[in-house]
Amino acid sequence: MKSVIAEDLVKTYRDGEVRALDHLSLDVEEGTVLGVLGPNGAGKTTTVRILATLLKPDSGRAMVGGIDVIKHPDKVRQIIGLSGQYAAVDEILTGYDNLVMFGELYHLGKKQAVLRANELLERFSLTESAKRPIKTYSGGMRRRLDLAASLIVKPKVLFLDEPTTGLDPRGRLEMWGVIEDLVKGGTTLLLTTQYLEEADQLADEIAVIDHGKVIARGTSDVLKKQVGGERLEIVVEAAHIEKTQAIVSKVSGNKSSVDAGIRMVSAPVSTGATALIETLRELDAAGIHPLDVGLKRPSLDDVFLSLTGHIAEEKEEAK
Amino acid sequence: MSALLDIRIITQRQLRLLTRVPEVLIFSTIQPVMFVLLFRFVFGGSIDTGQPGGYVQLLMPGIFVQTVAFTLAGTASGLAEDLKKGLIDRFRSLPISPSALVVGRTLGDSMLNIVVLVVMALAGLAVGWRPSSGITKILIGFLFLFLFGYALSWVGIYVGLSVSDARVVQNVGFMVTFPLTFLSNAFAPTTGMPRLLQYFAEWNPVSTMVAGCRELFGLQNEFGATAGSFPSENPLLMSIVYMGLIMLIFIPLSVRKYKNASN
Ligand SMILES: Nc1ncnc2c1ncn2[C@@H]1O[C@H](COP(=O)(O)OP(=O)(O)O)[C@@H](O)[C@H]1O
Numbered sequence: 001m002k003s004v005i006a007e008d009l010v011k012t013y014r015d016g017e018v019r020a021l022d023h024l025s026l027d028v029e030e031g032t033v034l035g036v037l038g039p040n041g042a043g044k045t046t047t048v049r050i051l052a053t054l055l056k057p058d059s060g061r062a063m064v065g066g067i068d069v070i071k072h073p074d075k076v077r078q079i080i081g082l083s084g085q086y087a088a089v090d091e092i093l094t095g096y097d098n099l100v101m102f103g104e105l106y107h108l109g110k111k112q113a114v115l116r117a118n119e120l121l122e123r124f125s126l127t128e129s130a131k132r133p134i135k136t137y138s139g140g141m142r143r144r145l146d147l148a149a150s151l152i153v154k155p156k157v158l159f160l161d162e163p164t165t166g167l168d169p170r171g172r173l174e175m176w177g178v179i180e181d182l183v184k185g186g187t188t189l190l191l192t193t194q195y196l197e198e199a200d201q202l203a204d205e206i207a208v209i210d211h212g213k214v215i216a217r218g219t220s221d222v223l224k225k226q227v228g229g230e231r232l233e234i235v236v237e238a239a240h241i242e243k244t245q246a247i248v249s250k251v252s253g254n255k256s257s258v259d260a261g262i263r264m265v266s267a268p269v270s271t272g273a274t275a276l277i278e279t280l281r282e283l284d285a286a287g288i289h290p291l292d293v294g295l296k297r298p299s300l301d302d303v304f305l306s307l308t309g310h311i312a313e314e315k316e317e318a319k
Numbered sequence: 320m321s322a323l324l325d326i327r328i329i330t331q332r333q334l335r336l337l338t339r340v341p342e343v344l345i346f347s348t349i350q351p352v353m354f355v356l357l358f359r360f361v362f363g364g365s366i367d368t369g370q371p372g373g374y375v376q377l378l379m380p381g382i383f384v385q386t387v388a389f390t391l392a393g394t395a396s397g398l399a400e401d402l403k404k405g406l407i408d409r410f411r412s413l414p415i416s417p418s419a420l421v422v423g424r425t426l427g428d429s430m431l432n433i434v435v436l437v438v439m440a441l442a443g444l445a446v447g448w449r450p451s452s453g454i455t456k457i458l459i460g461f462l463f464l465f466l467f468g469y470a471l472s473w474v475g476i477y478v479g480l481s482v483s484d485a486r487v488v489q490n491v492g493f494m495v496t497f498p499l500t501f502l503s504n505a506f507a508p509t510t511g512m513p514r515l516l517q518y519f520a521e522w523n524p525v526s527t528m529v530a531g532c533r534e535l536f537g538l539q540n541e542f543g544a545t546a547g548s549f550p551s552e553n554p555l556l557m558s559i560v561y562m563g564l565i566m567l568i569f570i571p572l573s574v575r576k577y578k579n580a581s582n
Pocket residue numbers: 013014018019020038039040041042043044045046047315316317318319581582
């Protein structure tokens with residue numbers, strides 16, 4: 001069953017001057033994670049806001065949990081959780097106060113709200129800072145609290161808009177851990193991101209969007225295949241570059257290229273690990289000891305490049 | 320029923336912001352108290368009111384009204400701030416009615432006025448303000464002041480959502496409030512103004528509020544009465560009409576704007 005369906009969504013701003021969504025369609029299978037991947041200005045936030053009932057599309061249809069978002073926004077709000085692009089919690093209140101307040105607004109009643117708040121604080125390792133105002137929190141703590149606030153009533157469908165943008169690498173890893181745990185619990189998740197590795201890491205399926213349209217979708221493996229197979233990469237001493245190049249070309253059957261700066265010889269290969277082993281054997285026979293070897297699968301950056309013909313460019317984001 | 324609960328929660332939230340940021344409470348109280356002292360001692364000596372008890376009797380209602388009028392700017396900038404931070408998105412994604420959210424907010428914001436008015440009244444009493452109409456009328460006077468602040472807080476919602484940069488909102492709030500409070504009978508008689516301004520000042524809701532409060536606090540309304548225009552003759556009635564109009568226009572307008580709010 002599809003938990004989220006968006007069909008032909010169109011949204012324009014400034015009297016049609018800015019076309020944020022241009023017939024965008026996507027869907028999310030129940031219990032899975034869809035990563036919506038696109039550069040700044042691609043239309044990610046607009047999509048999420050429409051699905052979360054905050055914005056009405058100019059045209060198109062959207063269903064969440066089988067409920068029409070445009071016709072019954074109130075019902076949709078009862079089954080979704082949303083964590084926006086900017087951690088939307090009350091800076092002045094403490095983490096605990098925030099969660100209790102939102103719990104009460106979900107009509108849990110004071111007692112339940114307090115229980116749930118403590119439970120969530122514990123789960124997101126925020127118990128120690130629970131009684132401090134949010135303005136003293138780090139970026140990662142804020143995002144975790146924001147996520148906690150969107151989980152108060154165990155939503156059927158969760159929307160996370162760029163959950164790790166602006167976090168340092170450690171904050172990002174923590175957030176990934178938290179999201180992975182959530183997903184194990186069976187939550188249906190639509191997550192947007194500008195980071196290719198993030199979609200790769202967290203999503204079952206990826207929809208690549210650009211200029212308000214879905215330009216490709218599939219599992220990250222499928223998307224990568226679309227770009228071509230793997231690449232063999234070998235780093236050697238400068239003196240061995242030429243010989244290595246000859247070997248790699250011979251094994252791969254493809255023209256190899258050299259990055260002299262990092263002394264890396266590389267070539268596309270279709271046989272993967274077999275090609276790698278054969279190359280190593282030949283290098284060994286020639287008395288060459290590689291400094292580093294690897295089989296590189298194409299990154300999603302490569303995917304974007306090959307899909308759009310341009311690298312992920314940023315559209316100016318109007319505020 | 321659950322709407323009432325939501326209103327209470329949001330009202331509490333607004334009030335809690337005040338206790339968590341005592342600066343807001345302190346400065347919103349210090350400023351009017353400073354005005355009381357400045358006007359009382361700087362102008363008090365040179366403005367002849369012809370009233371028993373002197374300038375401070377006329378001054379206090381003026382400063383009361385001016386102070387509650389700033390609720391507009393307070394609500395507007397607080398809302399703009401929340402909008403910018405995405406907090407309004409979060410509130411709007413909850414399964415509760417947007418009206419409850421806005422009502423709670425306006426209520427919470429205007430409750431600040433209760434504290435501020437009490438402190439000002441004490442300051443006034445300390446420098447010679449002596450309302451003479453008896454406790455019931457005095458309390459009705461304060462109820463009027465509270466309601467005026469409440470009505471303006473609805474305008475604040477609209478302003479805050481229309482101009483979504485908190486600093487700009489502050490300035491817009493002051494730009495609206497300052498001329499309105501000074502182009503009135505709050506601090507000086509309107510009789511000395513050029514004809515056109517006088518006309519404006521007499522119809523100005525701030526003037527009708529000030530004149531109304533003066534009446535309720537036991538003064539003859541001489542400072543305000545001028546050409547015998549309708550509002551200066553019937554300040555209480557006109558104040559009620561103005562407050563009713565403001566709410567009639569801005570409650571639906573603000574609620575609708577809130578429903579479609581986006582940052
Ligand atoms: N309120 C708005 N007014 C005008 N243009 C907007 C507004 N919100 C978004 N846009 C424009 O719509 C496009 C998509 O924006 P958005 O959905 O925020 O993209 P993303 O979240 O992928 O960065 C961008 O070109 C952006 O400038």
